[in-house]
Amino acid sequence: METAKKILIIDDNDDFRSMLNKMLSRTGYLITEAENGVQGVEEYRNHPVDLVITDLFMPEKDGTETASELKQIDPQVKIIAVSGGGARIANVDFEDIMFEYGFLRILQKPFRSNELKAVVKELLS
Amino acid sequence: MIFRSGTVKSKLLSLQALLVVSIAVVNALAGYFIFSKYLSFAQREKLEEGTASMVIIASAFVRDCSYQLVNLVINEAVKKYNQSHNPLVLQAHFSTYSSRFPVISFLGNKGVEEVKNVFGDVSFNFTDYSGSSFYREARDIPNKVYVSSLRFEKLIGSYVLDFAYQHTDYFDDDLGFVLASARVLDLKNELKKIRDNDKGFYLILDKNNNIIATNYNKLSARNIEEFPDVDPLLLRSLKNGKKDFIESLQLDGQKCVISTSFLEDLHWKIINIAPHLTYYASLRELRNSNLIIALTVLVVGVMLTYLIAKSITVPISNLEKIISDVSSSQDMSLRAHVESQDELGSLAESFNRMLDRIETSQQEITETKNYLNSIIKHMTDFMIVTDSNGTITVVNQNVLKANDIEEDVLIGKNISELMKNQNGEPIFDDAMLRQILESGFLHQAESEVYNWQNKRQFLSISAAVLKNVYDDAEGIVFIAQDISQRKKAEEKQFKLEQELQQARKLEAIGTLAGGIAHDFNTLIGTIIGYAEMISADLPETSPLQDDLATIIKVSERATTLVRQIREFSKPKDSVKHEIDVVNLVKNNINLVRTLVPSSVVVEEDYQIGEQIIFANEDQLNQILINLCTNAVDVMTDQKGTIRVKLALIDITGDGMADYPGVKPAGYVWISVADDGWGITPEIIERIFDPYFTTKETGKGSGMGLAVVHSIVTSHSGYIFVRSAIHQGTTFDIFLPTSNKELGE
Known part of the structure; x- marks a missing residue:
């Protein structure tokens, strides 16, 4: 059995974060958590992971900034964004955000577990 | 009473008739009176006419003779006696001289001598009259002619009358004495001239009933006593006749009037015998002429009164006709014809002046009326005038245009029929009209009105009560302004404001939704995540699976709802x-x-x-x-x-x-x-x-x-x-x- 993949979950909502933790842990991934972008960047610097799932709207440091800093640490880092917002942020389409900040996917909250699992599995395979 | 009920014309005609009748009656009365008076007067005067003629003839030639003789003698005496005023000459008794009467007598020897001296060798027959009575009477009372009895003058072989006349001057001095003899034949000839007038014949009798003169040819006797076969009645009448005595007798089968009068100076009795026919002919003439005069007066009177009445009635009837024409036709341009300068003329003039003024003021009224009508007609507002019951009496053009109705249809309708509200109820019902009448006015009430064509209008309506001079309400003037455009603009404005407000509200909701959407979706995501994990943990046959599916479905719907809100409230271009x-x-x-x-x-x-x-x-x-x-x-x-x-x-x-x-x-x-x-x-x-x-x-x-x-x-x-x-x-x-x- 290959080594379990590591996933860092950055979200300021504790309940959602732990729900994701549980959901992905069950699937066999190793999960670390950070409750905001600052902590998340620090965590990644200390313990790099295979995949980062970050919220887009967070206090201290939002998802796009976080993604930019992570890219500075490791340009090859894989990042998925999950957002409670709509398909656009401040009139900018998610697709544009993806391209600009290097998100591999943007999932809109709420999403079905299968949807997330499929995306994670695809990116980590 | 005819004086109240009759027309002026009939009154004047009555007056005219009355006048004519009065004139005729007065005329007839006057005629009768004059006629009667003439009758008696004529009876007397007729006689005296002949008498007077006799006296005039007699006196005339006596005086004529005396003047001529006196002048002749005096002048010749003065010539002969070198202008000596000899009283003798004056006292000389002159006799008459006349070419017509050739017998000249001189009285007194001395006188005769003197006359002879004057006249030369003239042959005269001298007769002494000094003892006769008429001579004495003439001497006693001068300047009167005295007449002798009839006598036969042998010298001329003819009956003569002698006249004596004492001529004095103003101082009673004798100028001379005239004694004249006149032939009866000559007198008769003079009388015949009177007879030509065919008024009977005359007898002049002296106091002894001797016939002095007559124009009755049959008489040859000297004294009436000597009349042969004379009617004893006539004889008695002639003898006993007194002054102003009139008697009627049948003479020679003819009815005659015998009238007698006296000439006291001469002691003569003058008798006129005239047949009735002759006598009354003049009276008939008089009566006939009176009748003619009366008829003439009547005709002239009728004509005059007719003309006078006409001069009054014609202007009156003309004026009356003009007045009636004016009042019936209302044509103030008619004028009465001024026909006279009297009160009627001035009445007509005054009437014309009055018509002038009425015409002028009528024109002014018409102009003012047209002016006011024009103002009302061109008013941009609606104007409706009603009586106090709301019955429409006047409207302006704008009302007719807006309601698409003819004026004669609308006039007489009630204002409650013209202006209705949304439910078809009258805006100005009885209660509303009463309220306006009581308060006196209605001030710019804005109202949604459905008009005659049931077309909606927004009107700003004012009303004021019309009052008459006794301060009683006579009607109401409604003035309405169409504020539909303004209302529409206001509504649009209101709508815009509402829309803006709505947009702001939506924007606020959108902002709110955007703000909570992230957290909300995160929460929902959590719910769904756990629900799915539970579902995965439970056997697929578990009855809880359905419940979990519902949780997931409702959660997703909540998410959709939030998204909708966000979508909807997003600022839209x-x-x-x-x-x-x-x-x-x-x-x-x-x-x-x-x-x-x-x-x-x-x-x-x-x-x-x-x-x-x-x-x-x-x-x-x-x-x-x-x-x-x-x-x-x-x-x-x-x-x-x-x-x-x-x-x-x-x-x-x-x-x-x-x-x-x-x-x-x-x-x-x-x-x-x-x-x-x-x-x-x-x-x-x-x-x-x-x-x-x-x-x-x-x-x-x-x-x-x-x-x-x-x-x-x-x-x-x-x-x-x-x-x-x-x-x-x-x-x-x-x-x-x-x-x-x-x-x-």
Whole structure:
């Protein structure tokens, strides 16, 4: 059995974060958590992971900034964004955000577990 | 009473008749009186006429003789005696000298001698009269002629009368004494001249009844006593006749009048015997002439009174005719003809002056009236005048125009019939009129009015009570201003404000939704995540699986709801782009499905595959969402079907009967139909009005369909509603396939 993949979950909502933790842990991934972008960047610097799932709207440091800093640490880092917002942020389409900040996917909250699992599995395979 | 009831003309005619009768009566009375008087007078005067003639003849030639002789003698004596005023000569007794009477007598010897000296050798026959009575009487009372008895003068062989005359001057000095003899034959000849007048014959008798003179040829006797075969009655009458004695006798078979008078100087009795016929002829003449005079006076009187009456009645009747013409025809230009300078003339003049003034003031009144009418006619406001019961008496042109009614139809109607409210009830009912009459006015009341043509107008109505001189209310003047445009503008303004407010509200909601959406979705995501994990943990046969599925489904719906709110409240631009309307509708229907209860079926019918139109996507989205959510609201128990149909349609020429007013062009026809309760016609009328809602308070803004209408219009499109109770409602939207308007 290959080594379990590591996933860092950055979200300021504790309940959602732990729900994701549980959901992905069950699937066999190793999960670390950070409750905001600052902590998340620090965590990644200390313990790099295979995949980062970050919220887009967070206090201290939002998802796009976080993604930019992570890219500075490791340009090859894989990042998925999950957002409670709509398909656009401040009139900018998610697709544009993806391209600009290097998100591999943007999932809109709420999403079905299968949807997330499929995306994670695809990116980590 | 004729004096009150009769006309002036009849009165004047009566007066005229009265005058004529009076004149005739007076005339007749006067005639009778004169006639009577003449009768008696004539009886006397007739006689004296002849007598007087005799005396005149006698006296004349006596005086004539005496003057001539006195002058002759005195002059000759003066000549002979060298102008000595010898009294002897004066006292000489002269006799008469006349060419007609050749017998000249001289009295006294001395006198005769002197006369002889004067006249030379003249042969005279001398007779001494000094002893005779008439001579003495003449001497006693001078300047009177005395006559002797008839005597025969042998010298001339003829009967003569002697006349004596004492001539004195103013101092009673004798100028001379004249003694004249006249032949009776000559006197008779003189009398014959009188007889020519055919008034009978005369007898002049002296006191001894000797016939001095007569024109009765048959008489040859000297004294009446010697008359042969004389009628004893006549004889008695002649002898006993006294002064002014008149007697009627039958003489020679002829009725005669015998009248007697006396000449006291001469002691003569003058008798006139005239036949009745002759005697009364003059009286008849007199009577006839009187009759003629009376008739002439009558005719002249009638004519004069007629002319006078006419001069009064003609101007009066002319004036009366003019007055009656003026009063009946109201033609103030007529004038009375001034025919005279009297009171009637001045009356006519005054009447004419009065007509002048009336005509002038009538013209002024007419001008003023026209001026006022013109003001009223050209007033931009509506003016209606009613009596105090509200019956319309005067309106201006604007009222007639706005109500599309003829003046004679409207006049007499009640104002309650003219102005009604939305429910067809009179705006000015009895109570309202009473209130105006009591308060005296109505001040700029703004009212929605349905006029005679049932057309809606917004009017600002003022009213004031018309009062007569006794301060009683006679009527009401209504002035109304059409403020429909202002109302419309106000409504539009209000609508804009409401829309703006609504937009702000939506914006606020959008901001709020945007703010909470992230957290909300995160929470929902958590719920769904756990629910799925539980579901995965439970056996698939677990009865809890359904519950979990419901949790997940409802959670997802909550997410959709939030997204809808965000979408809806997103700031929208109205910029139009070329969009595929079919695709847009399809997307919207998908959205609608998530919004409506599962009990509502949404059917789609696309008769076209793709159609690009020039439109604003967001606004079209809003149209569909609004129509579909409205459709659900009118369904009983939220069960039913929504049918959305999309087709192309070309509207040409006269357009379509069901969709009036649509300009000919190609359109995309979007039809949204439900099978709900349907809408009543009253509601359909107002369905697009802003804030008109049939929903319960708090459940509807009343903006939905107003916004739809506004969007469709801004796309140069049309929207129509068809509805039948219990069968459903269909909204038909026509959006032009070209952004160019026809004709551009």
